[in-house]
Amino acid sequence: MHKFDAKKFFMKWGAAMIAAVAVAIAMGAPLVAAAILDAQDAPVVVVDAGHGGADAGVVGVRTGIKESQINLNVAKLLGEYLIAGGIKVVYTRTGDYMNSHAKVKDNKKRADMFFRGDVINEAKPDAVISIHMNFYSSPARRGAQAFFDKHSEEGERLAAIVQELLNRDVNCDLGGREYAALSAEKYLLECSPYPAVIAECGFLSNPLDEAALIDPDFQARLAYTLFQATVIFLQKTALFGE
Secondary structure, X not given: OOOOOHHHHHHHHHHHXXXXXXXXHHOOOOOOOOOOOOHHHOOEEEEEEOOEOOEOOOEOXXXXXXXXXXXXXXXXXXXXXXXXXXXXXXXXXXXXXXOOEOOEOOOHHHHHHHHHHHHHHHHOOOEEEEEEEEOOOOOOOOOOEEEEOOOOHHHHHHHHHHHHHHHHHHHOOOOOOOOOOEEOOOHHHHOOOOOEEEEEEEEOOOHHHHHHHOOHHHHHHHHXXXXXXXXXXXXHHHHOOO
């Protein structure tokens, strides 16, 4: 894992990081504050916007909006919050496209996933946050849920924090039920030794969730919740000296 001086980081920059993001929010746009410390001293977070290009993911039952577009919107906002707080961000995609991979020629989806895995392993991040939207056969199912690799203790801790904040800021507030973080067998969770979480931010199969998920203000709210969860995880890592 990428190692940074966590204790020094939060002692020196913790208050300034929160202040920078608070200023950004107050001014109505996440990206108004410059990074507050040198990149060499900063923790690294990979932000993954699920799907993209020909792989649109699921679509909204009422509007037909593509999951891939919402994922990208939330991922960019999350990245901007992190950058404003002095955290180095590495994106797996920044537009509506699929990535290619030199070793995979006959399967675009697999090539894209292998590319994302390479990005993660090359970045050696302190955390990986993958943004997705959910879908279920019953339109009654709603809410946000976090997933982790069952073989990763750090990933499980990260997912637990993400889930706690999603329950507080999204699930309880919108009237849905609380969830517990769950393990899942997903390539993005298993492709590296770094702590990773897939955040399924809501169900596009549920009209109420869909209405919220297409709202730019709600997307920013989701991104800020994930930002908070990431910072808490890094702080806990600092406290336990990991």
